[in-house]
Amino acid sequence: xxxxxxxxxxxxxxxxxxxxxxxxxxxxxxxxxxxxxxxxxxxxxxxxxxxxxxxxxxxxxxxxxxxxxxxxxxxxxxxxxxxxxxxxxxxxxxxxxxxxxxxxxxxxxxxxxxxxxxxxxxxxxxxxxxxxxxxxxxxxxxxxxxxxxxxxxxxxxxxxxxxxxxxxxxxxxxxxxxxxxxxxxxxxxxxxxxxxxxxxxxx
Amino acid sequence: xxxxxxxxxxxxxxxxxxxxxxxxxxxxxxxxxxxxxxxxxxxxxxxxxxxxxxxxxxxxxxxxxxxxxxxxxxxxxxxxxxxxxxxxxxxxxxxxxxxxxxxxxxxxxxxxxxxxxxxxxxxxxxxxxxxxxxxxxxxxxxxxxxxxxxxxxxxxxxxxxxxxxxxxxxxxxxxxxxxxxxxxxxxxxxxxxxxxxxxxxxx
Numbered sequence: 001x002x003x004x005x006x007x008x009x010x011x012x013x014x015x016x017x018x019x020x021x022x023x024x025x026x027x028x029x030x031x032x033x034x035x036x037x038x039x040x041x042x043x044x045x046x047x048x049x050x051x052x053x054x055x056x057x058x059x060x061x062x063x064x065x066x067x068x069x070x071x072x073x074x075x076x077x078x079x080x081x082x083x084x085x086x087x088x089x090x091x092x093x094x095x096x097x098x099x100x101x102x103x104x105x106x107x108x109x110x111x112x113x114x115x116x117x118x119x120x121x122x123x124x125x126x127x128x129x130x131x132x133x134x135x136x137x138x139x140x141x142x143x144x145x146x147x148x149x150x151x152x153x154x155x156x157x158x159x160x161x162x163x164x165x166x167x168x169x170x171x172x173x174x175x176x177x178x179x180x181x182x183x184x185x186x187x188x189x190x191x192x193x194x195x196x197x198x199x200x201x202x203x
Numbered sequence: 204x205x206x207x208x209x210x211x212x213x214x215x216x217x218x219x220x221x222x223x224x225x226x227x228x229x230x231x232x233x234x235x236x237x238x239x240x241x242x243x244x245x246x247x248x249x250x251x252x253x254x255x256x257x258x259x260x261x262x263x264x265x266x267x268x269x270x271x272x273x274x275x276x277x278x279x280x281x282x283x284x285x286x287x288x289x290x291x292x293x294x295x296x297x298x299x300x301x302x303x304x305x306x307x308x309x310x311x312x313x314x315x316x317x318x319x320x321x322x323x324x325x326x327x328x329x330x331x332x333x334x335x336x337x338x339x340x341x342x343x344x345x346x347x348x349x350x351x352x353x354x355x356x357x358x359x360x361x362x363x364x365x366x367x368x369x370x371x372x373x374x375x376x377x378x379x380x381x382x383x384x385x386x387x388x389x390x391x392x393x394x395x396x397x398x399x400x401x402x403x404x405x406x
Contacts, residue, residue: 071387116248135346140385171320
């Protein structure tokens with residue numbers, strides 16, 4: 001990591017200062033190294049703006065915050081937080097969540113995000129019910145369950161939170177990438193444009 | 204839709220001009236209305252920058268482009284397009300795609316996106332193989348298959364492409380939202396912070 005990057009992160013309050021060992025030298029611990037990794041991944045993989053990273057890091061460091069609360073803060077920071085309620089669609093999303101038996105915060109921005117997606121489908125003239133999302137909910141449920149099962153039960157709160165936050169950013173990115181690859185694959189099969197023709201991308 | 208928005212889209216070349224019926228009046232067809240809806244959803248749900256919308260719209264309108272090609276253009280526009288190859292991880296991703304039997308373009312940005320996710324997990328000290336993504340690939344495969352099955356086989360190329368593009372934007376947003384809700388739900392169950400305590404979000 002370039003020194004300029006570390007200095008920038010220090011200046012922005014994303015890394016705690018090291019211990020001064022000489023007027024122009026500071027000593028850093030493995031905690032600093034771990035935090036530096038987290039900040040870089042949030043920045044480069046999650047593409048979070050600096051102030052969002054600052055909020056996530058502050059939540060991790062705040063005493064008394066449960067890992068569950070920090071996951072909520074991270075979801076807020078990761079955005080998007082839709083501007084306003086989507087009206088009747090929000091009630092339909094709530095009804096779906098109830099039927100699924102999911103316990104989620106009434107303030108979770110993902111609820112409004114889902115309502116906005118439903119509203120968009122209708123704006124586009126698709127006559128759909130909120131149940132159109134059930135296959136996605138079932139896939140998400142399975143994946144979330146597996147992700148959490150991978151976390152060590154005996155880790156520190158810091159580790160748990162860091163892994164949950166990074167897992168969200170990294171596996172979300174992986175899931176979106178795989179969905180597009182799968183769509184490209186099935187689209188190629190359906191429309192008969194195989195690899196031999198050079199693929200779907202213009203040169 | 205506010206008139207200022209329509210004028211802005213016209214100026215930016217996202218909507219074709221209407222037919223002038225008087226010096227200060229133009230007539231718009233149902234094609235215009237459909238395109239206006241598409242542009243608004245790409246902007247408001249997909250949060251695409253104007254120049255990315257322009258590329259998608261241009262690809263739809265270009266004669267001779269197959270729906271499969273336009274899906275590729277849309278995936279590029281939807282980003283992110285990772286800066287460079289992720290080295291050995293890219294080969295591992297290719298091997299996974301081969302084992303899955305997926306036919307995807309060598310230029311698909313999602314391949315590099317997936318390689319970057321694998322690289323990030325390792326930077327964070329997780330000792331993982333590319334097979335860690337297999338459950339996500341299986342979920343993505345099922346969902347892509349179902350999405351494509353919903354498209355009418357007898358629609359116009361224009362309709363097919365519009366629905367594929369919007370489907371990517373809208374269902375990707377829905378999938379990400381549901382993954383977070385599922386994570387919050389399972390995290391609440393695991394850490395014992397139930398709805399009664401007010402949920403995971405700070406007031």
